[in-house]
Amino acid sequence: MLNSVSRTPSSWPIYSILCSILAATVVRSACVDNSTDTAGLQKLLTEGGEGYTLSLCAGQVYSITQSLNFTNTSQEISTEGYPTDSTRAMLVVSGPKTPQVNHTTAVLGDCENCDFIRIKNIMIDGDRDLQNMAPLPGGGNIEIGGANQGQIVENVRSFNPRGWSCLHIAEGPFACSNATIRGNDIGPCGSDYFQYWADGVSLSCANSLVENNDIKDATDAGIVIFGSPGSTVRNNTISATDRVMLGGINMVDFDPWQGNFSNLLVENNRIYGGFADEYGNSSLGVADQPAVIKLGK
Template sequence: MFTDGGPGTKVWLCPGTTYRITSTIAFTAADQQLATLGYKSGSERAVLKIDNPALATAIQGDCRRCARVAIRNVIVDGGRAAFGRVREQHAPGLVVLGGNEGQSVRESWITDPRGFTAIHVREGDKLSCKGAVIERNEIGPVGEEYDPAVDGPDPEMSPLGRPLADGISIACRDSVVRDNKIWDCTDAGIVVYCSPGTQVAANRIMTLRRSAMGGILMVDATPFDGDYSGVVVKDNILDAASRAMRVGVGVGLSILSDDIDTILRGGSVISNVLKGMYMGFGIAAAGLKGWTIRDNHSDARHQGKRSPRCFDEPVNPAPTRFLYHAETITESKIQDGFVDSDFAYIVCIDGLEDGTEVHADELDDVVEEAPEAAAPPPPPAAAGAAAGAADTLSTGSDVLDGILHHSQARLLEGIADMGKYIDALKRAEQPPRGAQAHAEAEADPRSLA
């Protein structure tokens, strides 16, 4: 339809309908849009569900002519639970955009990619990507936890394909990643590949049933040669609620390696909040020039145990709120309270909670797993106190159950938002926007192949 329609084509999907796709939906021209009719939310959004063991990318919009293409109000299920990982070293993302200007993903739920990330915004062959907007989405769960017994000594070389995956991977100038709720991304919730001028703001990243290497990572010098000028990571909440988050915000190559020679330039990390019982290092920084790190706060418990994957030298310090290697940081403004230490590959720690069960009273948000044959598992409801109530909502009708879950989620969101507002008054912060409602109902399948 996009090929035949040309620039400006809008493809409307029927609300509440699941479309099983066997080939990639590809944008082909400028200003095209894929959306649920009426821009529905929650369980009324259309579901695009991969139904092909050879397919990893559901939607692709990184063509040379794809300026301002948009994805709105849809659910995209990558099918890793059904088909497993893609056994390629560089498996593609579930939603792939980039190489152009003004592209967007809004108010959608992206889950269970088979490749390395849920949303990939590429820089383009000539670093031409700019002005992408990724906002008000729900992303998760994403990837599988690394298991040396299954994957071998290096997750990158696992015979089953790479287990870990990111929520959002962005390499695009002057972009915005904001107000997204992201959970259970086993690599990192958000990875910023330089992306000069980009703002990452008011996102909430949680570990509920799967551990994560990191919350927000800026640990690459490519593809913009270490240029993070104008990048602002601000007002995000990193919540290690019930599984390990090994580092909340990581800045510099030595987060994932022993490289202290490569320098990342510019950028700011401001007014982010760390919380949860299972946080490793809160903010860790090394190999920087011209950065500002200020007004960040931790209410988390910082813990973790050294694993065999750690290097022998240097010996990393114990997990702490704020860590930096001062010798490798120049012309930067760093808030008080940072511990100065040499370190390398600090994500080599394991959480002390590994193997424990999730308890409702431990969580601010809970994921309720859905049957394998249904739509993807619903996003976290927004009130831990009432988490158990979701298990009782069963009428025998998927449609009615979806309506009940939707209503419950909206009510719980209201309660949670009030609590967040009260907390925000105490901290003088703006609370993040709540998640969209549950998405469980599955109607008659159709094909967009």
């Protein structure tokens, strides 16, 4: 049996040296500032390997021209110090935006080894021109899921996606499981022009948790649940303040899970908005399509 080290006064210098050596092996790199271009940021993720954290600098804006792709298990993209206010680092989707060549996704986390990735305490601006631009082909501001488990999106603000969703958790080969979407500020998403809509959160992942998110002005629906058997959606606040919303929480799509909503729990969510009718008024407008429920102004 090994004897414990006695920390007598004579042993303190040796003990201090040992502690210094151990501390030196745990080095947290400084934040990566916004002078680093998209290729440089991606290189850090690619070469960082399992468990790497891409730490962005608080208060800085990063114009990215391609999606940042997770490449390995347990990687993280976050703001240094994990602020929850407007000092969170912001990624702005800045690549081409034409129907032929387009950039719609800021962060992509569906790689073959993307279990347990984390997106935390950042902001994402999809930079969509709402007056002149229909949704572009492609993904949402954030695209995660696939054949992965245990992914987390937390304390993220996502708004103005060029595509169809502010945050999409995809089913992949129906192997996505145990995603956690918590404490995020979502919206506005899309335009209330006909078929220019976008979702707030699009969930298509089994046994997942969507909770304590604040979703505003998601013009398709605040939360759309595609099957996602075994999932829980709770304690979210969904509101229509300045744009028409087609739904608060939607659970209507047969595909892609072939109607499998088994053991799905939706509870204690709050949905705010005024209901327009065929007559309308100065604040609510007219619901001229009777098959569509219009929420908000």
